[in-house]
Amino acid sequence: MITLTEENYxxxxxxxxxxxxxxxxxxxxxxxxxxxxxxxxxxxxKLAEKNYANYKKYQGVSLTExxxxxxxxxxxxxxxxxxxxxxxxxxxxxxVHDVAEQLEHIKSQKLIDELDAFLGFPxxxxxxxxxxxxxxxFIHIEKLSLASAKVGIVYMCVGVNxxxxxxxxxxxxxxxxxxxxxxxxxxxxxxxxxxIRLNGRELMVSQTVGKNLxxxxx
Amino acid sequence: MITLTEENYxxxxxxxxxxxxxxxxxxxxxxxxxxxxxxxxxxxxKLAEKNYANYKKYQGVSLTExxxxxxxxxxxxxxxxxxxxxxxxxxxxxxVHDVAEQLEHIKSQKLIDELDAFLGFPxxxxxxxxxxxxxxxFIHIEKLSLASAKVGIVYMCVGVNxxxxxxxxxxxxxxxxxxxxxxxxxxxxxxxxxxIRLNGRELMVSQTVGKNLxxxxx
DNA sequence: ATATATTTTTAGACTTATCTAAATATATAT
DNA sequence: ATATATATTTAGATAAGTCTAAAAATATAT
Ligand SMILES: [Mn+2]
Ligand SMILES: [Mn+2]
Ligand SMILES: [Mn+2]
Ligand SMILES: [Mn+2]
Numbered sequence: 001m002i003t004l005t006e007e008n009y010x011x012x013x014x015x016x017x018x019x020x021x022x023x024x025x026x027x028x029x030x031x032x033x034x035x036x037x038x039x040x041x042x043x044x045x046k047l048a049e050k051n052y053a054n055y056k057k058y059q060g061v062s063l064t065e066x067x068x069x070x071x072x073x074x075x076x077x078x079x080x081x082x083x084x085x086x087x088x089x090x091x092x093x094x095x096v097h098d099v100a101e102q103l104e105h106i107k108s109q110k111l112i113d114e115l116d117a118f119l120g121f122p123x124x125x126x127x128x129x130x131x132x133x134x135x136x137x138f139i140h141i142e143k144l145s146l147a148s149a150k151v152g153i154v155y156m157c158v159g160v161n162x163x164x165x166x167x168x169x170x171x172x173x174x175x176x177x178x179x180x181x182x183x184x185x186x187x188x189x190x191x192x193x194x195x196i197r198l199n200g201r202e203l204m205v206s207q208t209v210g211k212n213l214x215x216x217x218x
Numbered sequence: 219m220i221t222l223t224e225e226n227y228x229x230x231x232x233x234x235x236x237x238x239x240x241x242x243x244x245x246x247x248x249x250x251x252x253x254x255x256x257x258x259x260x261x262x263x264k265l266a267e268k269n270y271a272n273y274k275k276y277q278g279v280s281l282t283e284x285x286x287x288x289x290x291x292x293x294x295x296x297x298x299x300x301x302x303x304x305x306x307x308x309x310x311x312x313x314v315h316d317v318a319e320q321l322e323h324i325k326s327q328k329l330i331d332e333l334d335a336f337l338g339f340p341x342x343x344x345x346x347x348x349x350x351x352x353x354x355x356f357i358h359i360e361k362l363s364l365a366s367a368k369v370g371i372v373y374m375c376v377g378v379n380x381x382x383x384x385x386x387x388x389x390x391x392x393x394x395x396x397x398x399x400x401x402x403x404x405x406x407x408x409x410x411x412x413x414i415r416l417n418g419r420e421l422m423v424s425q426t427v428g429k430n431l432x433x434x435x436x
Numbered sequence: 437a438t439a440t441a442t443t444t445t446t447a448g449a450c451t452t453a454t455c456t457a458a459a460t461a462t463a464t465a466t
Numbered sequence: 467a468t469a470t471a472t473a474t475t476t477a478g479a480t481a482a483g484t485c486t487a488a489a490a491a492t493a494t495a496t
Contacts, residue, residue, distance in 0.1 A: 005453065026474055039454055041475055046452090058461060058474060089332035099326045106324075108317045114307035223483065244444055257484055259445055264482090276444060276491060 002050075004105045007074055009033060009043045010052055013063055014071035021068075023060035072136040078104035079125035080115050086126040087119060093126040093177075094168035127168075128159025128178050128214060146184075146194060147210030154183045155215035162212040171213075174203060181218060220268075222323050225292055227251060227261045228270055231281055232289035238281030247279065290354040296322035297343035298333050304344045305337060311344040311395075312386035345386075346377025346396050346432060364402075364412060365428030372401045373433035380430040389431075392421060399436060 012032045017024040030040035044061045047053035052067035063071060081103040085091035091099075113134070116122075123139050124130055130138045143158050157180045160167065171177065176198065185202060186195040192207035205213075230250045232238040248258040262279045265271035270285035281289060299321040303309035309317070331352070334340075341357050342348055348356045361376050375398045378385065389395065394416065403420060404413040410425035423431075 003452080027472090035453090036455065037474065038456080038476080042453075085329070089329065089336055091328070091332070095328065099324065099329055102324045102326075106317065106320045108320075110309070110313070111303070111307065111317055114309070118307055221482080245442090253483090254485065255444065256446080256486080260483075 002052075002070065006043070006047065006050075006052070007070065007105060009040075009047060010063065010067050010071050011074050013047075013053065013061060014068065014075070017062055019068070021062060023062050025060050029061065069136065072132050074104050076132045076134075076136075077106070077112055079129060079131040080112065080119065080122070082125045082127070083119050083122045083131070084115060092168075092172070093163075094165045094172070096126060097163060124159075126178070127163045128157075141216065143214040143216050145211055146196070146205070146213040146215055147192065147207060149184050149194075149215055151184045151187055154181060154218055156181050156218045157213060158216050159214035160212055161214060167209075167212060170209070174205075175199065176213070182215075220270075220288065224261070224265060224268075224270070225288065225323060227258075227265060228281065228285050228289050229292050231265075231271065231279060232286065232293070235280055238286045238289055241278035241280050243278050287354060290350045290356075292322050294350045294352075294354075295324070295330055297347060297349040298330065298337060298340070300343045300345070301337050301340045301349070302333060310386075310390070311381075312383045312390070314344060315381060342377075342396075344396075345381045346375075359434065361432040361434050363429055364414070364423070364431040364433055365410065365425060367402050367412075367433055369402045369405055372399060372436055374399050374436045375431060376434050377432035378430055379432060385427075385430060388427070392423075393417065394431070400433070 009029070012029055013024050016022075016028055016032055026037050026040050026044065029044070030037040033040065044053060044055050047061070047067065048055035051064055052070060054062045054064055078100045081100045082096040085096040085099060086093060116134070121133075122131055128143075130140065132138050141158065145161070146155075149155055157176060157178055159178070160171070176182075180198055182196045182198040184194065185197050188194070192210065193204055194207075194210050195202055195204050197203075227247070228238075230247055231242050234246055234250055235242040244255050244258050244262065247262070248255045251258065262271060262273050265279070265285065266273035269282055270288060272280045272282055296318045299318045300314040303314040303317060304311060334352070339351075340349055346361075348358065350356050359376065363379070364373075367373055375394055375396055377396070378389070394400075398416055400414045400416040402412065403415050406412070410428065411422055412425075412428050413420060413422050415421075
């Protein structure tokens, strides 16, 4: 039996440590969990005790195979629910995350299998993030950030790095969504801002935007 | 802020005390919550403190208007999710309750409003229980138990009193579901068993079944 | 009316997850 | 190499929800 809190820590270790294999610092984990380092230490010990995490004092934490399995399953549930909310319940992509944070902890194998089928076995969530299949495999599409895109080439938007409400609304306000095509017009060396052309009009975006928007060549 | 545990106690008080207005014994509440009377006492105090419950020592507990609002909202969510699971995700009526027990605690007004609309504003759950509308109103249809039905009259099954897996599977095995029509053929005075006719065939059911199946005249 | 049984509450302990403050280990700078 | 800074762990408290055992109140029986 695994608690909701344990699940959330495991998920955080997975995300911080590149799929849970790299070692994660106690402070980084505490920061991600909006808690104190002492609390993180307590939980790390508990996860190690339960064989979800590898831990040596002062040496950071990583996930065991069991821990990774748990993490992937929660991520799968989270992203499937996000698809459901957008596709079936008229949520926008900036409204789904908080609800999915709750829904991802519902325990029922049949529920998630049926939801997957009901949605037509989606491979990506509303933010372009891949949805692991039942066996835990991610479909990885190669993508690059707008910041590293090349002038003169046409790309399609395939994801976001930052899924914050503010960023997603910024994209909405500028009519950028998954599938939107854009050409890189100019990259300003001074402040790394980027001029792009989409749907005829030109738009200037900051380096921050550039780093948080994922593209692929079309 | 209200915890999951508080919500479950409030729901139990509501169900035990006929919509929360009648007074509920500490022992009955503990029994319903599968816990000890001392724990129930602690929670009753807490609910009274938060103005969800009326409580005088040794005199039992009932819900305040606030408490009733909370209870009705949870019941609304529970039953809407049950409809979703049956209508959209191929769950059978004996599979939905445990999952709905989890889903009913998800907090998002938009989620429940949109789910309601997505399902076509259903008025009853898969067990025939009424779903309160957004304002908390129940549509009450008059129904009677099979045990109190009259010989020679034709009825339609509209609900169950006992939603246990065993009872629901018993009904499945005997091809009885919501909407099934049946005529009362004979009521046995000795053990109160009942002979009914449905779809041409005759079936003998016990008094227990009679008390747990709800009908209305057609 | 008094004794007995039942119900309910209280007292004190335990678990999980959190916190603050202090101690200890590791990393960095001179 | 030693001092200083940073990161991590430990110690001790707190709050929520639970438990057992004992005390107190209420209900029932003779
Ligand atoms: Mn999300
Ligand atoms: Mn997402
Ligand atoms: Mn139910
Ligand atoms: Mn139901």
